[in-house]
Amino acid sequence: MKRFGKNTTAEQVSQGIDLAGKHALVTGGNTGLGKETVRVLALRGAQVTMACRDQQKAEHARQDILRSLDGRVEDKQLTHLELDLNSLAAVRESADVFNSRQQPLHLLINNAGIMIPMERRTEDGFEAHFGINHLAHFLFTNLIIDSLITAREARVVMVSSSAMGMATLTSELEDLNWEGRRFSGFRSYGDSKLMNLMFARELNRRFKGSGVVSSALHPGVIATELARDQSLPFMLLGVFMMPFMKTVDQGAATTLFVATSPDYAKRGGLYFSHCKEKRPDHKLALDDVACHALWQRSCKLTGLEVNSNH
Ligand SMILES: NC(=O)c1ccc[n+]([C@@H]2O[C@H](COP(=O)([O-])OP(=O)(O)OC[C@H]3O[C@@H](n4cnc5c(N)ncnc54)[C@H](OP(=O)(O)O)[C@@H]3O)[C@@H](O)[C@H]2O)c1
Numbered sequence: 001m002k003r004f005g006k007n008t009t010a011e012q013v014s015q016g017i018d019l020a021g022k023h024a025l026v027t028g029g030n031t032g033l034g035k036e037t038v039r040v041l042a043l044r045g046a047q048v049t050m051a052c053r054d055q056q057k058a059e060h061a062r063q064d065i066l067r068s069l070d071g072r073v074e075d076k077q078l079t080h081l082e083l084d085l086n087s088l089a090a091v092r093e094s095a096d097v098f099n100s101r102q103q104p105l106h107l108l109i110n111n112a113g114i115m116i117p118m119e120r121r122t123e124d125g126f127e128a129h130f131g132i133n134h135l136a137h138f139l140f141t142n143l144i145i146d147s148l149i150t151a152r153e154a155r156v157v158m159v160s161s162s163a164m165g166m167a168t169l170t171s172e173l174e175d176l177n178w179e180g181r182r183f184s185g186f187r188s189y190g191d192s193k194l195m196n197l198m199f200a201r202e203l204n205r206r207f208k209g210s211g212v213v214s215s216a217l218h219p220g221v222i223a224t225e226l227a228r229d230q231s232l233p234f235m236l237l238g239v240f241m242m243p244f245m246k247t248v249d250q251g252a253a254t255t256l257f258v259a260t261s262p263d264y265a266k267r268g269g270l271y272f273s274h275c276k277e278k279r280p281d282h283k284l285a286l287d288d289v290a291c292h293a294l295w296q297r298s299c300k301l302t303g304l305e306v307n308s309n310h
Contacts, residue, residue, distance in 0.1 A: 004275035006220070010040040010252040013275055017260045020045035023105050023151070024259070025098070025144075027051045027083060027137065028112025030061040032224030033159065036252035037109055037259075039065045042073045044260070046107070051083035051094065085112055085136035087123035088302055095143035104151035105144065107259050110137045110196070111159040116229045117185035119178070126301070127178040129185075133192035138199055139302040148212045153265060156203060156214035157258050158196040162273065165281040166190035171290045173297055194282050195294060197271055202291040204268035213268030215258050218281075220274065222251035 004013050024041045028034040029050030038048050042065065052058035058080040066073060081098055084090040113133045122131035141156060148154040167190040175181055178188055200216040207214070223245055227238060257275040258264060271280045284290050299306045 004253065004257060006246070006274045007250060008253045008257075008275055009247075009249040010036055010256040011043070011249065013253045013257045014040055014044050014260050017044050017262075019106075019260065022046045022107065023049070023103055024107035024109065025049040025051055025081070025105055026109040026111055027085070027140070029080075030054065030057045032226065033219055033222065033248065033252045033255065034109070034111040035061050035065065036248050037111060037255050038078070039068065040252065040256055041107070041259070042077050043069060047077050048079075049098070050078065050080040051098075051112075052080055053082070053084040053086070055080060055082055083112075083140065085132040085140075086128075088136065088139055089123070091136050091140050092143065095140055098144055099147065103147060104154075105147040106151045106154050108141060108144070108148060108154070108156045109159070109255060109259060110141065110157065111255065112137075113159065113192075113226070114229075115163075115185070115189045115226050117231060117234075118229070119183040119185075125177075127183075127188055129188040129192035130176060130178070130195070133189070134195040134199065135298060135302055137196070138298045139304065141199075141203065142302075142304055145207075145212070149207075149210050152211045154212045155259055155264070155268070156200065156212065157255060158200040158214070158216040159255060160196035160200075160216040160218060160271070161189075161193040162218040162281045163190045164194035164197060164285065167194040167282055167284070169194055169282075169284055171284060171287060171293075173290070173293055176297065194284060197280055197282075197285040198291040198294050199298070200271075201269045201285065201288075202295045205288070205291075206295075213264070213266060215264065215268045215270040215272065217254045217258050217272040218278075219251045219254050220246040222246045222248055224248065224251070 120128040197216040204214040
């Protein structure tokens, strides 16, 4: 097994991997880690769907990637799909559009996310981190699962965060929607990132034998647009932290590693950081009863049939 670490870039980690004939979908592929993930997946030969809420931004990013790769990628390798994770109805519409294309999907990279200090609700009334980072990705993945199964060997990669260490989630899954306690942006973000990992683990367990594996990762700390709504003191702290942060191409490396390493084509339910397997930063991430309960609850909240795998 090749050894990679903190400073490895997405290009280095995927060197020599041939993704020709593979189809990948990256949520939030228009900026930050998602955009770099799209760029390197395309560079390795994959056909990539950029699932983004703003089609103008998506097209701008697509053109930018094509320009930067200077003829090494064909125009038709990159397409976009409208996906607004702020609304479950919009997620259903996007899944319908995607499913109508009847394309096997080999790599689903659930990368989009928000990290905001204030309490905000999605169109369906869910706390925004819970609704966008977890529930919408949960629903979208379940609605397009057949395209992953059809691919025969497919991976779902959840871009989580070590911020799960700040999670307040309990094994009883109390107050998931932040209705009965004082709001904390960091803790609700941590909760949603813990749920990303719990979802990956339970998905992996449920679809054992189907050819679909699922894992989660922490990308590192990277100066992207993620902190765009944070306070001035937080931004200033970020400036001070800059020398210790990863660059965007290093930040996307663990995603590329989990998505493309031949060592994880058939193994999932794992968590990674700095391109290595790691013990999760929260004990609930290894609690199969809690992961199962979260799946059931998420089915109810998103209107999916409880107990079904679809
Ligand atoms: N950067 C870090 O240090 C760090 C650390 C740990 C984990 N992460 C995780 O890495 C992932 C990528 O973040 P990033 O750092 O690349 O941040 P970013 O630059 O802010 O990118 C976030 C992406 O998510 C999209 N998004 C946000 N809300 C959406 C919605 N309602 N519907 C559809 N797309 C939506 C954004 O689209 P718009 O451009 O249209 O807003 C953007 O494409 C996130 O899941 C984050 O939690 C990042």
